[in-house]
Amino acid sequence: xxxxxxxxxxxxxxxxxxxxxxxxxxxxxxxxxxxxxxxxxxxxxxxxxxxxxxxxxxxxxxxxxxxxxxxxxxxxxxxxxxxxxxxxxxxxxxxxxxxxxxxxxxxxxxxxxxxxxxxxxxxxxxxxxxxxxxxxxxxxxxxxxxxxxxxxxxxxxxxxxxxxxxxxxxxxxxxxxxxxxxxxxxxxxxxxxxxxxxxxxxxxxxxxxxxxxxxxxxxxxxxxxxxxxxxxxxxxxxxxxxxxxxxxxxxxxxxxxxxxxxxxxxxxxxxxxxxxxxxxxxxxxxxxxxxxxxxxxxxxxxxxxxxxxxxxxxxxxxxxxxxxxxxxxxxxxxxxxxxxxxxxxxxxxxxxxxxxxxxxxxxxxxxxxxxxxxxxxxxxxxxxxxxxxxxxxxxxxxxxxxxxxxxxxxxxxxxxxxxxxxxxxxxxxxxxxxxxxxxxxxxxxxxxxxxxxxxxxxxxxxxxxxxxxxxxxxxxxxxxxxxxxxxxxxxxxx
Amino acid sequence: xxxxxxxxxxxxxxxxxxxxxxxxxxxxxxxxxxxxxxxxxxxxxxxxxxxxxxxxxxxxxxxxxxxxxxxxxxxxxxxxxxxxxxxxxxxxxxxxxxxxxxxxxxxxxxxxxxxxxxxxxxxxxxxxxxxxxxxxxxxxxxxxxxxxxxxxxxxxxxxxxxxxxxxxxxxxxxxxxxxxxxxxxxxxxxxxxx
Numbered sequence: 081x082x083x084x085x086x087x088x089x090x091x092x093x094x095x096x097x098x099x100x101x102x103x104x105x106x107x108x109x110x111x112x113x114x115x116x117x118x119x120x121x122x123x124x125x126x127x128x129x130x131x132x133x134x135x136x137x138x139x140x141x142x143x144x145x146x147x148x149x150x151x152x153x154x155x156x157x158x159x160x161x162x163x164x165x166x167x168x169x170x171x172x173x174x175x176x177x178x179x180x181x182x183x184x185x186x187x188x189x190x191x192x193x194x195x196x197x198x199x200x201x202x203x204x205x206x207x208x209x210x211x212x213x214x215x216x217x218x219x220x221x222x223x224x225x226x227x228x229x230x231x232x233x234x235x236x237x238x239x240x241x242x243x244x245x246x247x248x249x250x251x252x253x254x255x256x257x258x259x260x261x262x263x264x265x266x267x268x269x270x271x272x273x274x275x276x277x278x279x280x281x282x283x284x285x286x287x288x289x290x291x292x293x294x295x296x297x298x299x300x301x302x303x304x305x306x307x308x309x310x311x312x313x314x315x316x317x318x319x320x321x322x323x324x325x326x327x328x329x330x331x332x333x334x335x336x337x338x339x340x341x342x343x344x345x346x347x348x349x350x351x352x353x354x355x356x357x358x359x360x361x362x363x364x365x366x367x368x369x370x371x372x373x374x375x376x377x378x379x380x381x382x383x384x385x386x387x388x389x390x391x392x393x394x395x396x397x398x399x400x401x402x403x404x405x406x407x408x409x410x411x412x413x414x415x416x417x418x419x420x421x422x423x424x425x426x427x428x429x430x431x432x433x434x435x436x437x438x439x440x441x442x443x444x445x446x447x448x449x450x451x452x453x454x455x456x457x458x459x460x461x462x463x464x465x466x467x468x469x470x471x472x473x474x475x476x477x478x479x480x481x482x483x484x485x486x487x488x489x490x491x492x493x494x495x496x497x498x499x500x501x502x503x504x505x506x507x508x509x510x511x512x513x514x515x516x517x518x519x520x521x522x523x524x525x526x527x528x529x530x531x532x533x534x535x536x537x538x539x540x541x542x543x544x545x546x547x548x549x550x551x552x553x554x555x556x557x558x559x560x561x562x563x564x565x566x567x568x569x570x571x572x573x574x
Numbered sequence: 575x576x577x578x579x580x581x582x583x584x585x586x587x588x589x590x591x592x593x594x595x596x597x598x599x600x601x602x603x604x605x606x607x608x609x610x611x612x613x614x615x616x617x618x619x620x621x622x623x624x625x626x627x628x629x630x631x632x633x634x635x636x637x638x639x640x641x642x643x644x645x646x647x648x649x650x651x652x653x654x655x656x657x658x659x660x661x662x663x664x665x666x667x668x669x670x671x672x673x674x675x676x677x678x679x680x681x682x683x684x685x686x687x688x689x690x691x692x693x694x695x696x697x698x699x700x701x702x703x704x705x706x707x708x709x710x711x712x713x714x715x716x717x718x719x720x721x722x723x724x725x726x727x728x729x730x731x732x733x734x735x736x737x738x739x740x741x742x743x744x745x746x747x748x749x750x751x752x753x754x755x756x757x758x759x760x761x762x763x764x765x766x767x768x
Contacts, residue, residue: 273641273756280645280750284652297659314642317608323647324612325653328619329626334612453766558612 305545
């Protein structure tokens with residue numbers, strides 16, 4: 081019974097033995113093969129029947145939305161048994177799943193059986209490279225196979241942004257947004273009923289705007305995705321109602337996806353591929369969550385979250401204490417630029433040794449907000465002049481310090497050298513600056529998607545739906561509802 | 575061919591060919607609007623043996639009604655109307671309930687939650703007043719009216735829409751009828767120290 085599995089460095093000796101027998105003086109060097117098998121950009125698979133019967137490798141280039149077949153080899157006495165085809169199909173599935181829109185390969189011009197296999201899989205010859213193979217001097221044919229990726233329309237309505245995004249595979253086609261933020265300003269925070277009313281008003285114009293931006297019509301849509309949680313129930317239900325109406329009208333599959341996982345997955349639209357493992361810090365007016373993502377669709381773990389206010393909410397509340405308008409984040413950022421972040425030592429919630437056992441990765445900002453209010457009230461009651469910029473800068477520093485300290489702890493504890501930021505608070509210039517400094521110091525790669533993809537948006541919902549489709553997932557049923565507390569482990573609601 | 579959708583009480587959909595009702599589906603769960611809306615629409619189309627692209631008109635109940643559920647039906651109707659490229663018509667649900675009745679003078683009320691009623695008065699098929707929010711006790715101020723208190727559904731909404739469209743009655747308003755402001759008041763912010 082033949083088995084297919086991913087190759088690891090432990091297979092190197094077997095692979096090199098077969099490589100040398102197959103390609104003799106054109107065989108790759110062992111260190112080349114080792115680098116190929118272990119690279120994060122490649123996928124090497126082997127066919128085994130006790131011993132290695134064949135192997136093949138694919139290299140995915142996210143930014144160019146393409147993949148290359150790097151090599152393929154089958155044990156001489158096992159050729160003609162379909163092993164090459166099985167290996168190729170596996171790699172083509174990986175290429176599709178990774179968002180590639182085309183796959184390239186080179187083949188010896190005289191290798192008729194391989195060329196026949198590639199033609200039957202859908203490859204076409206696009207070029208000839210003269211005397212490509214050395215030392216034989218044989219020509220290479222360059223072949224290309226297009227992969228059609230799904231066009232997915234995603235709807236986001238978990239909080240105060242009505243978002244409609246359109247993607248093709250991992251490629252962003254449109255990201256239309258309507259925000260009701262201004263309507264919440266007089267209340268000093270998001271009012272669920274105000275948000276839900278605004279979604280209903282905005283949904284049709286936002287759908288139209290997204291289609292216009294993508295330059296496509298409804299008939300071009302292959303699937304619909306919608307965020308069904310976590311979020312505000314009444315707001316979610318508008319998006320769900322609209323998504324279901326579209327799915328029925330178009331007779332297309334519908335995917336109910338997790339808003340928070342969407343924030344993590346959105347980086348595919350920047351890079352063309354998902355890069356994992358990563359720690360993800362999602363900070364907005366509604367969430368403060370620290371995630372460990374080993375596999376976007378299969379293995380996301382909530383390490384911690386806020387036990388009271390979200391970080392963005394703390395900014396709003398402190399802005400109000402300082403007499404600044406809503407939303408507080410940009411206001412505090414602005415005046416803090418003139419202040420001294422070390423002027424006042426505000427508390428760092430849940431960072432004391434006694435907190436670490438239960439709350440190492442949880443956050444608390446309500447005590448911080450109270451400390452700021454107390455500080456300001458005391459000075460005001462005493463009729464003392466005080467520096468608002470100093471208070472703002474010191475408060476901001478406390479929030480950022482806790483967010484980043486815990487994120488870096490997580491990277492270190494779980495051996496993950498990548499940190500992704502998402503959520504509206506990422507707009508905070510000081511947070512980005514400090515994240516860059518600390519990540520560089522700790523040797524961690526920092527990922528911050530462009531701001532329009534960091535805040536709530538429909539493109540991230542479409543992108544996650546697209547990932548599910550490329551991975552071959554079944555659509556959701558038509559009877560799912562709004563899940564205001566949807567756990568991050570539920571990527572898709574069935 | 576017209577599909578009517580209503581989520582002002584339960585979740586329902588109906589298909590009309592002219593004045594003829596072809597099919598009707600009703601889920602009475604007062605909280606399952608998001609869950610049931612697609613089922614109601616696909617089921618009513620399949621029962622009538624009508625494809626979505628055969629529809630020419632969509633009528634939707636626009637309230638007044640409890641908001642959260644009401645919006646689901648309107649959102650779905652708006653989203654259906656886009657790709658199908660058909661006209662969307664809004665029906666004030668108390669008008670639809672009144673239209674289903676034969677009485678000359680009617681006070682139609684529905685549950686507005688929080689111990690209040692949505693109400694409208696009708697004379698000879700024409701709305702005299704409303705819709706408005708009233709106290710249940712104040713229905714006593716309308717002794718000369720027949721009092722009708724029953725929920726709307728897609729059948730009533732559809733029947734009324736078919737008649738209204740034939741009689742050139744304007745149904746172009748498709749926004750939800752709320753009759754109440756979102757109940758929040760701007761907070762002045764409070765002191766934390768005593």
